[in-house]
Each structure stands twice: as structure tokens, then as C-alpha cells.
Amino acid sequence: MTAAFRSVDQRLIDAARTLGVGRAAIYRRIVLPLAWPGLITALVLTFAHTVGEFGVVLMVGGNIPGVTRTLSIDIYDQVQMLNYASATQTALVLLIFSFVLLVVVYLLNQRTLLWGTR
Amino acid sequence: MGNTVSSLEVKIRKAFFVSKARRFTVEAEFIAPPGVSVIFGPSGSGKTTILECIAGLARPDAGTIGFLGDSGETTDLLFDDARRIDLTPQQRRLGYVFQHLALFPHMTAAENVAFGIAANGADKQSHVRDIMERFRIAHVATQRPDAISGGERQRVALARALVTQPRALLLDEPFSALDDTLKLAIIADLKQWLTRAKVPVLLVTHDRSEATALGDRMLLIDDGRISGEQPEPPTMVTGARPPGSL
Numbered sequence: 001m002t003a004a005f006r007s008v009d010q011r012l013i014d015a016a017r018t019l020g021v022g023r024a025a026i027y028r029r030i031v032l033p034l035a036w037p038g039l040i041t042a043l044v045l046t047f048a049h050t051v052g053e054f055g056v057v058l059m060v061g062g063n064i065p066g067v068t069r070t071l072s073i074d075i076y077d078q079v080q081m082l083n084y085a086s087a088t089q090t091a092l093v094l095l096i097f098s099f100v101l102l103v104v105v106y107l108l109n110q111r112t113l114l115w116g117t118r
Numbered sequence: 119m120g121n122t123v124s125s126l127e128v129k130i131r132k133a134f135f136v137s138k139a140r141r142f143t144v145e146a147e148f149i150a151p152p153g154v155s156v157i158f159g160p161s162g163s164g165k166t167t168i169l170e171c172i173a174g175l176a177r178p179d180a181g182t183i184g185f186l187g188d189s190g191e192t193t194d195l196l197f198d199d200a201r202r203i204d205l206t207p208q209q210r211r212l213g214y215v216f217q218h219l220a221l222f223p224h225m226t227a228a229e230n231v232a233f234g235i236a237a238n239g240a241d242k243q244s245h246v247r248d249i250m251e252r253f254r255i256a257h258v259a260t261q262r263p264d265a266i267s268g269g270e271r272q273r274v275a276l277a278r279a280l281v282t283q284p285r286a287l288l289l290d291e292p293f294s295a296l297d298d299t300l301k302l303a304i305i306a307d308l309k310q311w312l313t314r315a316k317v318p319v320l321l322v323t324h325d326r327s328e329a330t331a332l333g334d335r336m337l338l339i340d341d342g343r344i345s346g347e348q349p350e351p352p353t354m355v356t357g358a359r360p361p362g363s364l
Contacts, residue, residue, distance in 0.1 A: 033224050
């Protein structure tokens with residue numbers, strides 16, 4: 001997220017200041033629109049990381065169904081119960097989900113590149 | 119245009135480190151009356167720093183910046199270190215066209231031009247349309263900066279600065295990337311505009327043809343040299359390096 005905000009060219013902000021536009025409006029009209037692809041990327045990646053979280057939740061949070069059970073822990077449980085069919089299904093869902101997220105992040109970054117050219 | 123005719127008076131000193139060992143001091147003292155004053159000198163002589171100080175993007179170590187009234191008194195201070203006056207760039211109401219133009223890449227040309235106009239409504243639209251026609255960029259109004267030519271971008275940047283009716287206009291080598299034909303065409307349109315808006319214009323350049331084509335008077339800047347050419351006294355600019363610096 002810091003990187004997203006840093007990527008906004010300071011010279012654009014200076015230009016906006018000389019045009020008489022206040023800080024809040026500069027943030028709303030320049031910084032946020034230019035930083036948002038990066039912000040969304042940060043959000044998506046954080047979310048994806050949380051969905052797939054395994055070690056910390058299992059060891060510290062515990063494995064409480066419906067409360068702290070993440071997808072990867074569910075797969076682990078299914079495998080423990082030798083319920084391979086169900087484990088495979090869940091794994092497939094997780095795989096497709098992460099693939100879709102990666103595509104989204106990739107498209108957002110392309111858009112950032114387009115705007116960043118000038 | 120809502121502007122009273124007044125001159126811009128600048129007396130500033132600013133020191134900064136170019137590298138660990140090299141300190142550079144910019145000292146400028148001049149009065150820019152309405153019309154185009156060219157600040158002419160080689161790269162690295164502190165020209166941009168002077169404009170940034172005037173615009174409020176950089177802070178001088180000492181001095182004053184202000185507008186002179188009819189009687190020659192400083193009526194409107196933008197900066198005065200002794201009296202702790204330091205207006206924000208927003209409060210100064212000066213137009214600044216950057217060397218790199220700094221057009222907003224996510225907005226269309228028209229949105230860029232309209233950016234600094236506070237009020238909304240039909241008035242704003244007609245203002246924007248009017249100035250875009252004057253600067254011959256009405257046909258690219260709905261295009262983003264990366265889709266238009268270098269000359270058109272230059273014109274958008276000029277229109278964006280002028281539409282806010284600034285009290286003075288600061289131009290930092292805005293035409294340096296253009297070929298001569300294009301440059302002269304834009305300069306002609308700018309001059310046309312300036313006959314209506316009688317404000318001081320400071321043009322920073324190291325290009326002699328640009329300086330002579332647009333300038334009414336020339337202020338020379340060179341490190342360590344006090345020099346002036348065709349000045350209307352007390353006009354002069356100095357960029358001085360202190361003794362003992364490398």
C-alpha cells in the first residue's frame with residue numbers, strides 16, 4: 001500500500017497545488033485515482049493470503065469449525081479423515097480462486113503501467 | 119481579466135547541497151513588470167529553483183517575494199522570512215508550467231484544463247471551451263494526455279495554468295522538447311493571450327531563440343556572475359556560489 005501511494009508522482013501533486021487545489025481535493029482527485037490499482041492489489045493479495053492461511057491458524061488460533069477454519073485447514077482435516085474426494089474438491093476451488101485473483105492483480109498492474117507512462 | 123496590473127518583486131537567497139561537498143547558492147533580485155521576462159542561463163544555474171521559490175514549492179532561506187502596487191510599494195507579500203509570511207502555493211495564485219508539463223494522466227485534456235477552476239457549472243464549461251479553442255486544442259478535449267502529440271500536451275499545460283487567471287505566470291522551459299516551427303506557433307498563441315491578460319511572465323530557458331521570440335526583457339543568470347542584459351533598472355538576477363565552495 002505504501003508503494004501504491006509512493007508511486008504517485010510528486011510533480012503531479014505540485015502541479016495541483018499551484019492550480020489552487022487544496023490537500024483534501026488533491027488526495028481525492030489525484031492521489032487516490034492514481035494509487036487505487038495498487039491499493040486494490042494490496043487488498044486482494046492480503047485477502048488471498050488470509051484465505052489460504054494454514055500454519056498460524058492451526059497452531060495459535062485453533063481449529064474451530066465455522067470460526068477459525070480456513071480453506072487450507074479444511075483440506076487438512078479432510079485428508080486426516082481420509083476423505084480424499086472432498087479434499088480434492090476444496091483444493092480445486094482454492095486453486096481456481098487463486099488463479100482468478102492473480103489475473104485480477106495482473107490486469108490492475110497493467111492499468112497502472114498505462115497511467116504511469118506520463 | 120480581474121487582474122490589476124502589478125509587477126512581481128523577487129529578492130531571495132537559497133542555499134542547498136548539490137552533493138556532500140558542493141554547496142550551491144542561488145541569489146536573485148529583480149522586478150518583473152507585466153510582460154515576458156526571460157531568465158536566461160545554462161542548465162544547473164538555479165533557474166528552476168527561483169521559479170519554485172516564487173511558486174511556493176521551495177522555501178528560500180531569506181528574502182521577500184511580493185507584488186508591487188502602483189506607487190511602487192510592496193502591497194501583496196507572498197513570502198517574507200523576516201515577517202514570517204509564507205503563503206502556500208494554493209494561496210499565491212500563480213500559474214506554473216513545468217518542464218515535464220505534469221499533466222494528470224488519468225484525466226482528459228478538458229479535465230486537465232478544468233482542474234484548477236473552483237466553481238462548477240456552465241460557466242466553467244464555457245471557460246474551458248473558450249481557452250481550448252484559443253490554444254487550438256478543442257479537438258483533443260476528450261483525449262488523455264498519452265494519446266495526444268507533444269505540442270498539444272504543451273498547449274494543454276499552458277491552458278491549464280492560464281484558465282485560473284493567475285497573477286503571474288511561471289514557465290520552466292516548457293518548449294524545450296519541441297521543434298522550432300511548433301515552438302514558434304505556440305509562442306504566437308501565448309503572446310496573443312498575454313495581450314489581454316497583463317501579468318508578469320517569467321520564462322526560464324537556455325534556448326536563445328526562445329528567449330528572443332518571447333522575451334520583452336532578459337535577465338541573465340550564471341553561477342557566480344552578476345550580469346544583466348537589456349534590463350529596465352533595477353532588474354538583475356544573480357546566481358552566486360559562495361567563496362570556498364568546490
